[in-house]
Amino acid sequence: MTDQTPPRRQLEGWPKLAVDFGPLLVMFATYARFDIFVATAAFMVATAAAMAFSWALTRRIPAMTWFSAILVGVFGGLTLWLKDETFIKVKPTIIYLIFSAVLFFGLYRGNNYLKSLFGSAFHGVSERGWQLLTWRWAIFFLVVAAMNEAIWRLFSTDIWMHFKVWGDTLLTFLFALAQMPMLMRHGLKLEDKAKPEKPGPEM
Known part of the structure; x- marks a missing residue:
């Protein structure tokens, strides 16, 4: 019997743009009204939301998205914790x-x-x-x-x-x-x- 496993779904079009660039735009918009620390917090939240959005659509999160999110969490967390x-x-x-x-x-x-x-x-x-x-x-x-x-x-x-x-x-x-x-x-x-x-x- 041949393997009939369906190919993995991939993000395309506006959903991919939203996942890739949405957090940056949220950070930019937040910085325009507040400061770098509030913008950093918004960036972290938006990155988590983008990962959840990717999972909801494809039931997977690409390795590159995981990698970027981990660094956002680490460096964003240090920024907020140390106020630097x-x-x-x-x-x-x-x-x-x-x-x-x-x-x-x-x-x-x-x-x-x-x-x-x-x-x-x-x-x-x-x-x-x-x-x-x-x-x-x-x-x-x-x-x-x-x-x-x-x-x-x-x-x-x-x-x-x-x-x-x-x-x-x-x-x-x-x-x-x-x-x-x-x-x-x-x-x-x-x-x-x-x-x-x-x-x-x-x-």
């Missing part, structure tokens, strides 16, 4: 450094973790393409980690908040978009559905 906004500001740096280290470690070990995570979404990409993509993302994460450190250390909390919510997100989107030409040169198929065959002449 440094912890919530340094959280993105820690996340990006961990992402970069994991990707570099995978390349060193001969394992491509990006391909393991997103291979089903990028059909046809060659091994060379995945290797280049992994190198680029690993370096990108180092760059944005350095940017986050420079901005929170040299500028006001207002500027850091705008960078975290808007600048960081825009940079990541533009960088991902900029990888498409390279991926297409290395075999990316944008249309994975075969065109229906034209019926032949009746005999």
Whole structure:
């Protein structure tokens, strides 16, 4: 008997956007009316709500969401407990450094973790393409980690908040978009559905 286990449900469209970016928007909106500490508390609550929302729709919480939520809880908790906004500001740096280290470690070990995570979404990409993509993302994460450190250390909390919510997100989107030409040169198929065959002449 063949295994008829249905594939796992995945978040798509606006539910995915709500889970990925909703907590950041809540943090930004709260900071606009209160301060960084109230915004941090709101961020923690919104992150927990996003996880519950993901579970309600798919009956699972992705590993990346768990990882981010744990760091939000740890650094957000330290921020509120010690009344020191440094912890919530340094959280993105820690996340990006961990992402970069994991990707570099995978390349060193001969394992491509990006391909393991997103291979089903990028059909046809060659091994060379995945290797280049992994190198680029690993370096990108180092760059944005350095940017986050420079901005929170040299500028006001207002500027850091705008960078975290808007600048960081825009940079990541533009960088991902900029990888498409390279991926297409290395075999990316944008249309994975075969065109229906034209019926032949009746005999």
